[in-house]
Amino acid sequence: QAEESCKCNGWKNPNPPPTPPRAELQQAAVSLTEPCRSCSHALAAHVSHLENVSEEEMNRLLGIVLDVEYLFTCVHKEEDADTKQVYFYLFKLLRKCILQMGKPVVEGSLESPPFEKPSIEQGVNNFVQYKFSHLPSKERQTIVELAKMFLNRINYWHLETPSQRRLRSPNDDIAGYKVNYTRWLCYCNVPQFCDSLPRYETTQVFGRTLLRSVFTVMRRQLLEQARQEKDKLPQEKRTLILTHFPKFLSMLEEEVYSQNSPIWDQDFMVSSSRTGQLGIQTVISPPPVARSVSYSASPSSLEQPNTGNMSPACKVSSALDPNLGEKRKNNEPYSLEDSKRPRVIGDIPIELINEVMSTITDPAAMLGPETNFLSAHSARDEAARLEERRGVIEFHVVGNSLNQKPNKKIMMWLVGLQNVFSHQLPRMPKEYITRLVFDPKHKTLALIKDGRVIGGICFRMFPSQGFTEIVFCAVTSNEQVK
Numbered sequence: 001q002a003e004e005s006c007k008c009n010g011w012k013n014p015n016p017p018p019t020p021p022r023a024e025l026q027q028a029a030v031s032l033t034e035p036c037r038s039c040s041h042a043l044a045a046h047v048s049h050l051e052n053v054s055e056e057e058m059n060r061l062l063g064i065v066l067d068v069e070y071l072f073t074c075v076h077k078e079e080d081a082d083t084k085q086v087y088f089y090l091f092k093l094l095r096k097c098i099l100q101m102g103k104p105v106v107e108g109s110l111e112s113p114p115f116e117k118p119s120i121e122q123g124v125n126n127f128v129q130y131k132f133s134h135l136p137s138k139e140r141q142t143i144v145e146l147a148k149m150f151l152n153r154i155n156y157w158h159l160e161t162p163s164q165r166r167l168r169s170p171n172d173d174i175a176g177y178k179v180n181y182t183r184w185l186c187y188c189n190v191p192q193f194c195d196s197l198p199r200y201e202t203t204q205v206f207g208r209t210l211l212r213s214v215f216t217v218m219r220r221q222l223l224e225q226a227r228q229e230k231d232k233l234p235q236e237k238r239t240l241i242l243t244h245f246p247k248f249l250s251m252l253e254e255e256v257y258s259q260n261s262p263i264w265d266q267d268f269m270v271s272s273s274r275t276g277q278l279g280i281q282t283v284i285s286p287p288p289v290a291r292s293v294s295y296s297a298s299p300s301s302l303e304q305p306n307t308g309n310m311s312p313a314c315k316v317s318s319a320l321d322p323n324l325g326e327k328r329k330n331n332e333p334y335s336l337e338d339s340k341r342p343r344v345i346g347d348i349p350i351e352l353i354n355e356v357m358s359t360i361t362d363p364a365a366m367l368g369p370e371t372n373f374l375s376a377h378s379a380r381d382e383a384a385r386l387e388e389r390r391g392v393i394e395f396h397v398v399g400n401s402l403n404q405k406p407n408k409k410i411m412m413w414l415v416g417l418q419n420v421f422s423h424q425l426p427r428m429p430k431e432y433i434t435r436l437v438f439d440p441k442h443k444t445l446a447l448i449k450d451g452r453v454i455g456g457i458c459f460r461m462f463p464s465q466g467f468t469e470i471v472f473c474a475v476t477s478n479e480q481v482k
Contacts, residue, residue: 009099011046012037049101059402060196061098066441067194068094080161082178086185094196104197106186110179113187113200116207118264121151123208126263127255142240146248151203154211156465157218159184165213172213180210192464208256208264215256219249392449399443413446414438416453424474436471447475454479 032044071091078084162178191199255261447455455475
């Protein structure tokens with residue numbers, strides 16, 4: 001800023017737009033000479049420190065700005081006092097990072113992750129080894145699937161607030177729970193929708209203390225949900241969840257609340273390796289903290305439910321380690337010797353591989369319903385199908401980006417999409433449409449005809465929660481099927 005003595009924390013528009021924004025009013029462009037509503041310094045003085053900043057750093061700061069806006073909304077909408085306080089702390093932390101051009105670091109008495117060893121993930125892995133290492137490979141693989149499903153659910157679980165817990169269990173250590181709840185918000189929950197904050201998996205940074213505080217409630221709700229959704233599950237998953245999962249949870253519960261269970265010993269892995277039991281990599285592979293790979297081995301209805309116990313935005317659990325076994329070359333046939341080798345937990349069964357290969361090489365299976373099934377309804381869209389085959393119309397997934405220079409064609413398409421949505425959705429504020437179409441977190445499936453936009457579906461993906469939110473869907477009126 002122009003003066004060191006100025007304490008203004010950001011330029012304020014002297015002519016703020018109306019709230020809520022009105023579609024008929026076009027917001028005027030702001031010049032660098034506009035004075036700040038708070039301190040009267042020009043806008044240029046507020047951004048003078050950014051003149052020589054690299055594009056990469058500018059994009060990082062813009063990403064923090066998006067997170068600050070979202071947290072501002074969270075602070076105003078949140079009703080729980082403890083959660084609101086954490087949101088407000090993180091809001092001020094990120095705003096300070098923008099002003100000082102620094103990186104966010106959560107300070108105070110929360111300490112840095114991991115908060116307890118062994119972690120929940122390692123403890124559950126130890127439990128699988130401790131109780132089930134004697135089982136044959138197939139039965140043991142079933143237990144591994146249950147362990148994966150359980151760990152995944154913890155990473156998705158939304159902890160109850162300290163005030164809710166105080167009402168439910170007034171005799172518990174509320175102060176200790178509040179510390180863990182605050183840690184969970186700062187390091188696991190909020191970073192799932194604020195990319196500028198470092199993110200960690202709940203099962204990798206918390207241990208038995210947190211697991212004890214959530215296990216009873218979580219177990220009851222999981223089993224109740226399984227009973228309610230049993231008719232939606234495939235037969236094999238129904239047996240897994242309704243028959244094996246309750247027993248698995250009961251046995252795990254004994255070890256969680258036992259005072260002398262060996263699965264929580266720091267040296268459990270050392271002693272188990274001497275006896276030839278499986279190492280931790282054979283159950284769950286610790287992924288890089290920043291991002292992890294999803295897997296779809298467990299029932300989707302139980303892995304990623306849309307219930308009140310879900311975080312606002314969540315990260316998927318870790319997949320099985322793909323590097324457990326040596327890759328066999330293509331020209332090496334699958335021989336009898338291969339089948340005699342000891343199976344590694346996490347290996348994909350050859351039967352499943354064969355089934356997948358037969359599916360993806362079957363045109364009928366990959367192309368969906370047979371075309372003659374649609375013959376009675378094909379006349380309405382036959383012209384569009386012919387245009388698509390001739391390359392007259394195309395589909396492209398486009399979106400704005402903070403990480404790379406804008407492509408002129410994509411920017412033109414985004415402007416075209418903005419115009420299509422504005423014309424076809426006249427009651428939607430144009431500023432709102434513009435903001436979402438050009439938001440880096442949103443993408444649009446654009447329908448292009450002769451190089452121009454004739455329609456599109458604007459959406460935002462939440463891969464860790466297993467769903468996609470569609471915000472706009474429109475086609476120009478002269479191209480619609482009547």
